[in-house]
Amino acid sequence: xxxxxxCETLGIQVPIIQAPMAGGVTTPELVSEVCKAGALxxxxxxxxxxxxMQRDAELxxxxxxxxxxxxxFASKALGAIEDAEQRSAIDAVAPYFEELGLKRPQPIRxxxxxxxxxxxxxxxxxxxxxxxxxxxxxxxTRLAHLRAQGxxxxxxxxxxxxxxxxxxxxxxxxxxxxxxxxxxxxxxxxDPYEAMTGTLALVRLIVRAVRIPVVAAGxxxxxxxxxxxxxxxxxxxxxxxxxxxxxxxxxxxxxxAAILGAADDDTLITEKFSGKPARGIANRYMxxxxxxxxxxxxxxxxLTGPLRAAAAKAGSSxxxxxxxxxAAALARELPxxxxxxxxxxxxxxxxxxxxxxxx
Amino acid sequence: xxxxxxCETLGIQVPIIQAPMAGGVTTPELVSEVCKAGALxxxxxxxxxxxxMQRDAELxxxxxxxxxxxxxFASKALGAIEDAEQRSAIDAVAPYFEELGLKRPQPIRxxxxxxxxxxxxxxxxxxxxxxxxxxxxxxxTRLAHLRAQGxxxxxxxxxxxxxxxxxxxxxxxxxxxxxxxxxxxxxxxxDPYEAMTGTLALVRLIVRAVRIPVVAAGxxxxxxxxxxxxxxxxxxxxxxxxxxxxxxxxxxxxxxAAILGAADDDTLITEKFSGKPARGIANRYMxxxxxxxxxxxxxxxxLTGPLRAAAAKAGSSxxxxxxxxxAAALARELPxxxxxxxxxxxxxxxxxxxxxxxx
Numbered sequence: 001x002x003x004x005x006x007c008e009t010l011g012i013q014v015p016i017i018q019a020p021m022a023g024g025v026t027t028p029e030l031v032s033e034v035c036k037a038g039a040l041x042x043x044x045x046x047x048x049x050x051x052x053m054q055r056d057a058e059l060x061x062x063x064x065x066x067x068x069x070x071x072x073f074a075s076k077a078l079g080a081i082e083d084a085e086q087r088s089a090i091d092a093v094a095p096y097f098e099e100l101g102l103k104r105p106q107p108i109r110x111x112x113x114x115x116x117x118x119x120x121x122x123x124x125x126x127x128x129x130x131x132x133x134x135x136x137x138x139x140x141t142r143l144a145h146l147r148a149q150g151x152x153x154x155x156x157x158x159x160x161x162x163x164x165x166x167x168x169x170x171x172x173x174x175x176x177x178x179x180x181x182x183x184x185x186x187x188x189x190x191d192p193y194e195a196m197t198g199t200l201a202l203v204r205l206i207v208r209a210v211r212i213p214v215v216a217a218g219x220x221x222x223x224x225x226x227x228x229x230x231x232x233x234x235x236x237x238x239x240x241x242x243x244x245x246x247x248x249x250x251x252x253x254x255x256x257a258a259i260l261g262a263a264d265d266d267t268l269i270t271e272k273f274s275g276k277p278a279r280g281i282a283n284r285y286m287x288x289x290x291x292x293x294x295x296x297x298x299x300x301x302x303l304t305g306p307l308r309a310a311a312a313k314a315g316s317s318x319x320x321x322x323x324x325x326x327a328a329a330l331a332r333e334l335p336x337x338x339x340x341x342x343x344x345x346x347x348x349x350x351x352x353x354x355x356x357x358x359x
Numbered sequence: 360x361x362x363x364x365x366c367e368t369l370g371i372q373v374p375i376i377q378a379p380m381a382g383g384v385t386t387p388e389l390v391s392e393v394c395k396a397g398a399l400x401x402x403x404x405x406x407x408x409x410x411x412m413q414r415d416a417e418l419x420x421x422x423x424x425x426x427x428x429x430x431x432f433a434s435k436a437l438g439a440i441e442d443a444e445q446r447s448a449i450d451a452v453a454p455y456f457e458e459l460g461l462k463r464p465q466p467i468r469x470x471x472x473x474x475x476x477x478x479x480x481x482x483x484x485x486x487x488x489x490x491x492x493x494x495x496x497x498x499x500t501r502l503a504h505l506r507a508q509g510x511x512x513x514x515x516x517x518x519x520x521x522x523x524x525x526x527x528x529x530x531x532x533x534x535x536x537x538x539x540x541x542x543x544x545x546x547x548x549x550d551p552y553e554a555m556t557g558t559l560a561l562v563r564l565i566v567r568a569v570r571i572p573v574v575a576a577g578x579x580x581x582x583x584x585x586x587x588x589x590x591x592x593x594x595x596x597x598x599x600x601x602x603x604x605x606x607x608x609x610x611x612x613x614x615x616a617a618i619l620g621a622a623d624d625d626t627l628i629t630e631k632f633s634g635k636p637a638r639g640i641a642n643r644y645m646x647x648x649x650x651x652x653x654x655x656x657x658x659x660x661x662l663t664g665p666l667r668a669a670a671a672k673a674g675s676s677x678x679x680x681x682x683x684x685x686a687a688a689l690a691r692e693l694p695x696x697x698x699x700x701x702x703x704x705x706x707x708x709x710x711x712x713x714x715x716x717x718x
Contacts, residue, residue: 001716001718002716002717003716003718004716010623035512041423050360100617107557130452133583139667146381159623159624160622160623160624161623161689178557178559179538179555179557180556180557180559180560186497194627194641195624196538196555197539197578197624198537198538198539198557198558198559198577198578198685199559199560200537200539200557200558200559200577200578200579200584200587200588200622200686201539201558201577201578201580201624201684201685201686202685204578204580204583204584204587204686204689205624205686205689206535206624207583207689208688208689209688216560218557218560219556219557219559219560219563220559221560222563224563224564224566224590224591224592225559225591227713228559228563228587228588228590228591228715229559229587230590230713231583231586231587231589231590231709231713232583232584232587233583257672263519264518264519264520264564265518265519265554265556265560265561265564267571268553282553290385325560326556326557326560326561326564327559327560327563328520329564329567329568330563330564343386350590351590351713351714351717352717352718353587353711354589354590354710354714355710355713355714355717357360357362357589357710358361358707358710358711358714359360359361359362
């Protein structure tokens with residue numbers, strides 16, 4: 001029941017992928033509980049060093065033999081940052097640091113992020129069932145090497161052109177990231193603000209444009225949403241926000257509370273937290289920083305890290321990045337395995353309801 | 360087959376509404392062919408005087424007894440415009456007028472739009488099966504009066520708050536307009552740029568928030584999209600862009616060609632044509648006018664009218680408003696009745712495909 005071709009390819013029991021979310025949300029507990037329940041658990045390893053990647057993957061393997069997914073950001077490496085740019089960006093956030101009693105931030109120095117080659121070497125060594133990447137491309141020869149080791153590969157697309165390019169590079173499947181999606185926009189070939197296509201339209205456009213399977217991502221929070229994704233021709237649905245509020249998720253309590261408290265779509269896109277556009281629940285930082293200067297990605301993420309962490313720890317929603325998709329109002333507070341089972345049951349119920357319309 | 364509760368209420372055979380589109384797209388030929396095929400044809404009468412409303416409705420009734428829908432804009436009336444504001448807005452577009460050999464536009468004087476009370480009186484006199492409104496609200500007592508005459512009433516919402524408000528006013532159904540939708544954003548309670556929720560998320564949010572039926576609008580171009588809308592709990596799908604390219608549509612050829620030529624989502628939101636944000640295929644006017652001053656709605660629409668018409672007549676896509684949803688790349692050039700029949704068949708095929716997943 002509910003098994004699509006992609007479920008067979010990835011070795012999962014239900015067409016549900018727990019989205020990779022960076023910054024500590026995807027704990028080994030969350031990933032392993034999702035996998036044990038028959039969906040695909042994913043680590044968001046964008047900012048994670050190889051040793052931690054290895055350790056977290058081992059922790060999952062101690063709990064289950066089920067397949068899991070490791071995800072990296074494939075954005076272009078950042079070059080040097082001018083001193084004047086550092087000063088402007090620091091001046092913009094310094095009053096908030098002071099407000100929380102933190103010392104004034106120092107200029108951000110290279111390396112700005114974990115070395116992607118070392119991270120890819122860790123992927124090869126871990127050999128997960130699935131590897132996905134976001135925010136860019138990885139060269140075809142490298143992907144071919146990973147595929148030769150039996151790793152299935154998926155890439156994120158926010159427009160038809162990106163999906164076709166990923167197919168040509170040799171991806172096994174495409175994650176079609178609609179504008180509803182929380183967190184970072186995966187756009188890498190266009191102006192991200194001109195690639196804000198809704199999930200319903202985007203999934204259908206990409207399904208019609210490529211021959212490989214498509215995963216729908218963005219705004220999906222329940223079985224009706226998963227059934228809609230399947231109706232559009234997607235072979236799985238990827239849900240992020242729905243899993244942020246799980247007991248096993250590592251998201252700060254203020255983040256969980258903001259999602260659970262949503263009654264409408266109160267999200268906006270901002271690049272002020274990390275340097276790249278990402279969707280989150282609008283808060284004081286996003287609104288006040290609207291026109292403020294920032295460092296390029298991922299240096300801005302490093303710069304704002306202490307502010308976000310200190311605010312979250314103090315229980316303030318003013319400064320943390322409250323990444324969320326547009327349907328946060330449908331979020332539930334459930335253990336991950338129970339959420340997966342509920343999503344499966346709801347999807348089947350939606351299909352049964354639709355079946356009655358066939359007369 | 361395919362009949363939902365709302366189909367019964369509205370007296371239609373398939374859960375498909377041809378979206379009301381103002382500015383001459385919805386000809387009596389288009390509306391009557393859609394209605395004869397069992398879907399709900401709609402006139403976009405936002406800028407239409409009562410006499411023309413009467414005449415167009417009669418032309419449909421000469422061809423079919425099937426129900427149809429009349430739609431108005433319910434935006435707040437526009438007050439006086441300062442001379443300086445007129446000059447800035449005229450200066451911004453004057454070079455384009457000159458380029459096309461048109462004389463410099465004159466200040467736009469009241470009345471800026473047909474009188475909404477006269478239009479509502481025409482609705483009462485015509486007594487269509489369905490009346491819908493966009494871009495605002497109509498007072499509850501007025502709606503009660505129309506409902507007492509047997510007219511079913513629908514209002515547009517772009518967020519949960521608007522949907523709940525329309526339900527409280529006494530609407531029979533809500534049109535949930537996702538960000539994918541072409542043409543004017545119906546937002547009336549929020550900043551429209553903060554109410555850009557994707558169709559998949561918005562429909563699900565609104566279905567869960569109100570008790571009356573919901574119609575999904577935005578990015579739906581084929582039966583898979585309609586099946587997705589039904590999966591989300593919508594009781595009908597409203598399609599605009601899919602009908603713009605029909606033989607019977609009154610859209611200029613450059614508009615039809617721009618939609619039929621799309622290969623990706625190349626739309627953007629602009630308020631530079633009418634004074635209110637609306638989605639269309641990005642063209643020279645939209646890009647060059649990005650930061651230019653405009654008159655408030657609908658005076659800007661009057662101001663740009665001659666430019667849009669002259670360009671369309673000359674076969675130029677530089678200046679017309681090329682309203683389109685985000686899935687234009689899926690458009691087809693079919694007679695309206697054939698499009699409705701195709702959409703019905705595709706929807707049934709999608710439901711059959713989904714049924715196989717129930718195991």
